[in-house]
Amino acid sequence: MAHQRVLVTGAAGFIGNAFLRRLLETDADVQAMTLDALTYAGHRENLEDLPGAARHVFRQGDVASAEDVAAAFAAFQPDAVVHLAAETHVDRSILDPAPFMRTNVHGTQVLLDACRAAGIRMVLVSTDEVYGDREDGTAATPDSPLRPSNPYAATKAAGDLLALAAHRTHGQDVLVTRCTNNFGPRQTPEKLIPLMTLRAQAGKRLPIYGDGLQRRDWLHGDDHADGLLAALARGAPGRVYQFAGGRGRTNLAIVQAILALAGGAPTQIEHVGDRPGHDRYYALDDAATRAELAWAPTRDFEPALEATVAWYLANPAWCRAVAGEGLRTFLEANYEARGPA
Ligand code: NAD
Ligand code: DAU
Secondary structure (H helix, E strand, O other), X not given: OOOOEEEEEOOOOHHHHHHHHHHHHHOOOOEEEEEEOOOOOOOHHHXXXXXXXXXXXXXXXXXXXXXXXXXXXXXXXXXXXEEOOOOOOHHHHHHOOHHHHHHHHHHHHHHHHHHHHHOOEXXXXXXXXXXXXXXXXXXXXXXXXXXXXXXXXXXXXXXHHHHHHHHHHHOOOEEEEEEOEEEOOOOOOOOHHHHHHHHHHHOOOXXXXXXXXXXXXXXXXXXXXXXHHHHHHHOOOOOEEEEOOOOEEEHHHHHHHHHHHHOOOHHHEEEEOOOOOOOOEOOEOOHHHHHHHOOOOOXXXXXXXXXXXXXXXXXXXHHHHHOOHHHHHHHHHXXXXXXXX
């Protein structure tokens, strides 16, 4: 079913923004509202030069505030919600889990309640981190146990369970999506790829947590966005859909590739104290989703990484604009918390 009035939460952030852009450019009839609190990770710059901008409206508001959500629903009258607003950085959740509880747990329930009252579909965007470490090398299916390892992942798992409970209890039209690590333009430079790109170019040290042999599976944000469009249009209520890139890479290999692309020196690499509870390996089995939603990623990793690194290097104004005090203070606290490897 084609939804005509889609409320997207968190679209001033990275993946929400990629999704909003794909939504507006692939459906010429759709109207979209962004609801975003503009935290340190939400950037007004991301909402400039949108395709189909005349069909988009921005509203600043907090998903954990029932009043803000009710006002957004009253103003926009959505017929579906795609919920991406979240606190998303694992290291921050270790330093202070409180905003994660508020946004990822309470905020998700507030939106579930609003969608149920309005009788509309909600897509909850979640993560492979809810399954925790796949140390045995197997890919998680939607039936695998949830064993989150850090506060961020635990709050995402709580949100997923609230959504699935709303379906079971109320028959609510809600579905959950889980995805592996995303990369691409407009990601706040606290996450591995943009952070290492900018530090490599600036000749700064590149802090690798522990041995750097942890593996992540990487999917381009636009491929994830296409999966979310498919889930919104064709997904079944109560289901969990999974999106993956299909091949894990070590953090060290990623950073070495970035160094080569951004023109840094290997001596910049510095092994530092590991992230507490650091998951070694994530992997998702997305075979059922590919079949059911007719979705598959279309971007090869190496050229997409090259284009991503090039995007950050070609957009210094964006990088300066998003690197506010909140980001600088966190990065200093994060590195101070780490001793040598
Ligand atoms: P992000 O940190 O880049 O952006 C989050 C956005 O949410 C920001 O615009 C921020 O202002 C907004 N926000 C935060 N708290 C809010 C609140 N209380 N009310 C309204 N807006 C609020 O996030 P991202 O990396 O784009 O992740 C988006 C979603 O995708 C999250 O739910 C995340 O768990 C999930 N996810 C991310 C990845 C990844 O690799 N980044 C992978 C899988 C799933
Ligand atoms: O797997 C999906 C998840 O991917 C999402 O749910 C999260 O929202 C998103 O932040 C991301 O989590 P990660 O913890 O995997 O991403 P991050 O970029 O923080 O780190 C990627 C890997 O790189 C991880 O193993 C930690 C390591 N790392 C990260 C940073 C920032 C370093 O070694 N050094 C660093 O400075």
